Amino acid sequence: MAYFFQSLQSRIILLIVMVALPGWVGVFYDSYVEREHAIEAAISQSVNTAKATSKFQSTLIDKTRVFLQNLASFDAVQKPNSEACSAFLANVLKVNSNYINLGAPRADGELLCNARPINTPINVSDRPYIQEALAARDFSIGEFQIDRATNLTSVNFAYPVMNATNETVVALVVAVISLEWWSEALSESHLPNNTVAYITDSENKIVAAYPTNNNLLGTLLSTSSTAIDNSNTASDNSAVISNDPYQRVYVKRPLFEDGQQINITVGIPLKQTLEVINERLIKTAGILTAIVVLLVGVSVWGVRRNVLKPIRTLLQSTKALAEGKDVCDAPLHGSVELVKLQQRFTSMAKTRLEAEKRLIDSQASLLESKNTLASHIENTPLGCITWDTQLICTDWNKSAENIFGYKKEEAIGKHASDLIIPLERRGEINDAFAQLIKKKAPKRKINKNVTKLRLPIICEWYSTPILDLAGNVISVTSLVQDITKNKHLEEKLKLSASVFSHAREGIFITDSSANIIDVNKTFVDITGYKRNEVLGKKPNMFKSGKQSPEFYRHLWASIISKGYWAGEIWNKRKNHEVYAQLLTVSAVNDDEGNVKNYIAIFSDISEAKEQQYKLEHMAHYDVLTNLPNRSLLAERLDRALSQCKSDKGFVAVALLDLDGFKEINDNFGHSVGDELLVILAHRLKGTLRESDTISRFGGDEFVAVLANLKQPQDFAAIIKNMLRVASEPVKIGEHQLKVSASIGVTLYPADDTDADQLIRHADQAMYVAKQKGKNCYHLFDIESEDAIKARHEILQSITTALHNREFVLYYQPKVNMRTGEIIGAEALIRWEHPVKGILSPAAFLPFIENHQLSIDIGEWVIEESLQQYNRWQQLGVHIPISVNISALQIQQRNFPIRLSRLLSKVPNVPPEAFQLEVLETSKLGDIKKVAEIMDDCVKLGVTFAIDDFGTGYSSLTYLRRLPAKVIKVDQTFVRDMLIDPEDRTIVVGVIALAKSFNRSVIAEGVETIAHGTSLLNLGCELAQGYGIARPMPAKDMPDWIAHWSTKTEWKSPAPQLLNSEA
Structure with missing residues (x-):
């Protein structure tokens, strides 16, 4: 028996049974759970039915109390002996379907007043609920009874009727409710078939049954079901299952909540539900059992044929092998795995002795290898x-x-x-x-x-x-x-490579403590120190004193945090000459990241610094007189105005124009005129205080800024001195020359405006001085009504012109003179005045400067030029357009948004084909803000150019800080560059600046072939001017393009060194 349970066959059978066992358990468990759910559902339905019936009864009682209380107040009821009483109650009963009878017995119980006819005398004084109502003088409820008036099972309610003084009970008003209501309620509850319900009294006797069964009335509840005892205790949670044919679940519950022992019992049948569950259980268990029996039979047959029989044969073979006998090679039937096992076992048996021999040989070889390895390890x-x-x-x-x-x-x-x-x-x-x-x-x-x-x-x-x-x-x-020697050699090679890899610059190397350990030859050439003079010393021996300790703290902080520092620094040579270096200091770390050396590489940038100084000086000082130019004048005037606001003083701005200077130029030549300007500039500068500034404003005009005036009249003495020295004779060569001056003056803060406007007011006052006879000065009249009125009228006419679309755009081509390529066109505004004809911009634009009109007209120009590009584009003409914008317009914070809207109106126009030109003479207050606005515009795709470069306030500042790709040389310099060396010098400087700052440069005012040739020789290929084309209406541009070709003289190859980078 024990062997049977240990055999493979029995274990396979047991395994199948064990696999099926959870299925059996699951089937019975599911059946059990389903049975419990069915019982719980029946209990729940019984409880809910009983509760609903009880709640309906409770509601009906409350309504009856109120109903009887109101009924007792009627006069007819208070007279129970009258016929009117019965008639009244009969009418009331007709409109109250909840009651089957209404009555009003007298206090002695005699029922003479009744809604239904009475055939025999009735006395109800023996009814407990009548007695209770009389005793308590309050509402009372009777037990279930057979109503004597209706002869129906009912519940009666009574309420006392008081006399007029409310002292004596004269009668009772009684309402009778039939128990048929609860039977009707149950029939509408959609209860399962064969559901029963009973209402029992305090003795547990049935007073009503559902379905109706009069034979049960008056019998004990236990008579109807063997599952129910005669206990009068009722609970929502108490449920019992009967053993009657329907296997009902009974639930008992109180019908009234006022202490009366009246209960309702509901029984829901389970038999049909349980039969379905049991049938499903038997069917599922039978199928599962049949499957298991089938699997057992098939498994036993298969195991015996394909497993047990081959295994027995294999056991015989292993026994033979253990005894040293030959293994049977007879064919084996059974599973593929066992056949292969027998074959491999046979092969294994044949090679066993060979394997044992190889094992002995391997052990000997392993011992030999171990000894060899030990020898190698020992001698490696x-x-x-x-x-x-x-x-x-x-x-x-x-x-x-x-x-x-x-x-x-x-x-x-x-x-x-x-x-x-x-x-x-x-x-x-x-x-x-x-x-x-x-x-x-x-x-x-x-x-x-x-x-x-x-x-x-x-x-x-x-x-x-x-x-x-x-x-x-x-x-x-x-x-x-x-690897000690190799490491030292590697470090030495790394050090050598670092020292000599940049041999054209000065190089010195320090250790981690900043002691100099080596320098190169270029270091000696630049500093003047010999190598042995600096070894072992620290680099601070080269300090010039021009940098603060904070500068050096930042330098070392950068080296420590980033591993390097690069920048400009001022050091001194051995001869104590201070010079500028472009220096890079780098830390060299070892393999563990610790600083081992510092390498400093520097170059002498003194010449570059000198060139920069000259460029900056040229940008701020007049080439001829060496007086401040407009740019420096603007800075100093701004500074004077700011100081005036804080010091509460005064500033005078004077514009001086020489009288008779043009005649000297015409009679004696420009060279004499230039020398005269130099002498007069020196004289005028000598009349001023150290805090004052005098600037050559252009031609023979000078502007003086008199700062820190304590009183308004303090300017007069200085101005008179200027008039005096200007009118004194000047001897130049053999010529005795004499001129005078007319000076216009305005005072700040009396003239409370910006710097640019102050100069304009001084200019206006200067013209008044000329009209007064020259060689005098005139103070600007701030309150001039005529000037205000005239300006207002002009502004009004310009506003009207914009509204009436009297403005038009002319276009002047921009070309590459050498190649003939048309690179764009500048849009120039004209006024088609209805009376005066075509007016140039000079006739109206100065009046709208710094006025809202300049913004309105500027937007019109942008929109019209974009539309014109679109029209040209439809004709196959693709010419980039540039327009001028005012300082006031470009400084509007919302300018990029407004420009974006204008661009979006013509989506076919690429933004990169549109350029905005900012006048260099514009006074841009907050350069940082303007740069941000321009950056936002650049993001839209448009480009910028600086127009009239060299005539304005801050050429270098604008060039360095504003994102302009193009510089336009002012036409006044280009026009006179062939005869005026100063103008030519300015043109050369502007072209050089453009190249230094990697900007394109365009020359305006090219009026002759000679102008173009000279510009090409200077390296400027891009130009515009009358020598190329005059401004023309938009309709004429396509025809001009078709016939344009560059001048023959301009086509020669560009000089190698002066070739334009534009």
Whole structure:
């Protein structure tokens, strides 16, 4: 028996049964759960039915109390002996369907007043609810009874009727409710078939039954069902299942909540539901059992044929092999796996002796290999050391002895910290070894070690964890090589490469403490110091004193945080000459990231600085007189106005124009005129105080700024001196020359406007001085009504012109003179005045400067030029258009938004084909804000140009800070460059500036072939002017393009050194 349960066949059968067992359990469990759910549902339905019936009864009682209370107040009821009483109650009963009868018995119980006719005398004084109402003089409820008037099972209610003085009960008003209402309510509750319900009194006798069964009335409840006892206790949670044919679930519950022991019992049948559940259980269990029996039969047959029989044969073969007998080679039937097993077993048996022989041979070979490996390890040039997991040495070869100096017997058993690790690195090495064991992966590392004599060496280690079969580290084998010499050589090569890789610049190298350890030849050439004069010293020996300690703190902070610093610095040579350097200082780190050296590379930029100074001087000073130009004048005037606001003083702005200077130029030539201007400029400057400024404003005009005036009249003496020195004779060569001056003056803050407007007011006052006879000055009249009225009328006419679309745009082409390429056209506004004809911009634009009209007209120009580009584009003409914008317009914060809207109206126009020209003479207050606005416009795709460059306030400032791609040389300089060396010098300077700042340059005012040729020789190829084309209406542009070709004289190859970069 025991063998049977241990056999493979029995275990397979048991396995099938065990697999099927959870299925059986699941089937019975599901059936059990389904049965419990059905019972719970029936109980819930019984409880809900009982509750609903009880609630309906309670509501009906409350309504009856109110109904009887109101009924007792009627006069007819208070007279129960009258016929009117019965008639009244009969009428009331007709409109109250909840009641089957209404009556009004007298206080002695005689019922004479009744809604229904009475055939025999009735006395109700014996009814407990009548007695209770009389005694309590309040509402009372009767028990279930057979109503004597209606002869129906009912519940009666009574309420006392008081006399007029409310002292005596004269009658009672009674309402009768039939129990048929609850039977009707149950029939509408959609209860299952064969549901029963009973209402019982305090003695547990049935007073009503559903469905109606008069035979049960008056019998005990237990008579109707064997599952129900005669207890009068009722609870929502008490439920019992009867053993009647329908297997009902009964629930008992109180019908009234006023203490009366009247209960309702509801029974819901379960039989049909349970029969369905049981049938499903039997069917499922039978199918599962049949499947199991079938599987057992098939498995037993298969196991015997395909498994047991082959296994028995295999057992016989293994027994033969164990006894040294031949294995049976007879064919085997059964599963493929067992057939293969028999074949492999036979093969295994045949090779067994051969395997045993090879094993003996392998053991001998392994022993020989082990001895050979031990010999190689012992004699390898690499140190080979074995450590346990605590970093204790367990093996130490000959090369390790040579590297570190310890004999094998000295090293084994000692911790690495006591052998080869420097004291300051023991913690780091221990942590690294712990990580090696944790990661279980080989690691290569270069370490600083010490020998037995505690001499520092640098070693390259390759350590490999050795694992046992469980994957745990049992030891670590390290191969080590002394690379000290190689490392020193490598560092020396790295240092040499760093020193000489930039030999054209001065180079010096320091150690980590900033002591100079080497310099190159260029260093000696630049500084004047010999090599041995600086070795061992610190670089602060070169300090010039021009930089603050804060500068050097920032320099070292950058080197420490970033590893380098680059910038300009002022140092001094050996001869104490201070010069500018372009310096880069870099830190050189060792393999562990520690600073080993600092390398400084520098170049002498003194000449570049000098050139920069000259350019800046040229940008701020007049070339001829060396007086401040408009740019510097604007800065100093702004400074004077700001100081005036804080000091509460006065500033005078005077514009001086020489009388008779043109005649001298015409009679004696420009060279004499220039010399006269230089002499007069020197004289005029001598009349001013140190705080004052005088500027050559252009031609023979000068502007003086008299700052820090204490009183308004303080300017007069200075102005008179200027008039005096201007009118004194000047001898130039053989010529005795004499001119005078007319000066216009305005005072700030009386003339409370901006700097540009102050100069304009002084200019207006100067013309008044000329009209007064010259050689005098005139103070600007701020309150001039005529001027205000005239300006207002002009502004009004310009507004009307804009509204009436009297403005038009003319277009002047811009070309590459050498190639003939048309690179664009500038849109120029004209006024088609209905009376005066075509007016140039000079006739009206000055009046709208700094006025809202300049913004309105500027937007019209932008919109019209965009529309014109679109019209040309439809004709196949693609010419970029540039327009001028005022300072007021470009300084509007919402300008980029408004420009974007204008661009969006013509989506076919590419923004890159549209350029905005900012007049360099414009006074842009907040350059930073203007630059931001222009950057926002550039993001839309448009480009910028600086127009009239060289005539304005802040040429270099604009060039450096504004994102303009193009510089336009003012036409006044270009027009006179062939006869005026000063103008030619300015043109050369502007072209040089453009190249230095990587900007394109366009020359305006090219009126002749000679102008163009001269510009091409200077490296400027782009131009516009009357020598190319006059401004023309838009309709004429396509025809001009079709016939345009560049001048023959301009087509020659560009000079190599002066070729335009535009």
